[in-house]
Amino acid sequence: MSPYEALKLLGPGIVQATVDKVNIIRAKLKATQDRQKSYVDVRRKDLKFEVSDRVFLRLSPWKGVVRFAKRGKLTPRYIGPYEIVERIGLVAYRIDLSEELSRVHDVFHISMLCKYISDPSYVLKTPEIEFRDDLSYKE
Known part of the structure; x- marks a missing residue:
């Protein structure tokens, strides 16, 4: 069976549910990355040295x-x-x-x-x- 025939049998509802779940996963990953970045930024300090230091x-x-x-x-x-x-x-x-x-x-x-x-x-x-x-x- 071709993918188009399978899509007609399963319907667009399953595709939309899958897209919604992928969007939820992306949003949670983004929130986790932002939280970790905020933890790192607190301790990060910009170092700069001069000649003869x-x-x-x-x-x-x-x-x-x-x-x-x-x-x-x-x-x-x-x-x-x-x-x-x-x-x-x-x-x-x-x-x-x-x-x-x-x-x-x-x-x-x-x-x-x-x-x-x-x-x-x-x-x-x-x-x-x-x-x-x-x-x-x-x-």
Whole structure:
């Protein structure tokens, strides 16, 4: 039987009911997407860095790879701080990496960066310790 003959037998009522259900599903999906977008927009912040700003670099979570001699929850999330050398486009930055990271490409997406805010109170000054000849010291 051709589709047109089946349409005559089933009638336009079933087709209209199906179209109505598809429209209801689309409306519910749109409402769900809008709700999720409103949740994300609350936490979203526009990041913009300037040249010579200092940033931390996010490490990608690779499973099973031991980086910086730590494993599991104690692995560092960020390394740095590094200085931004150049802005490339709207969301990419060139960073001045250290010598041990010389094999890594030096252009990163803005999502991989975290702003470094320097605070002099976090810098700890170590007192000078005078050692004796037998490598002991006075507390």
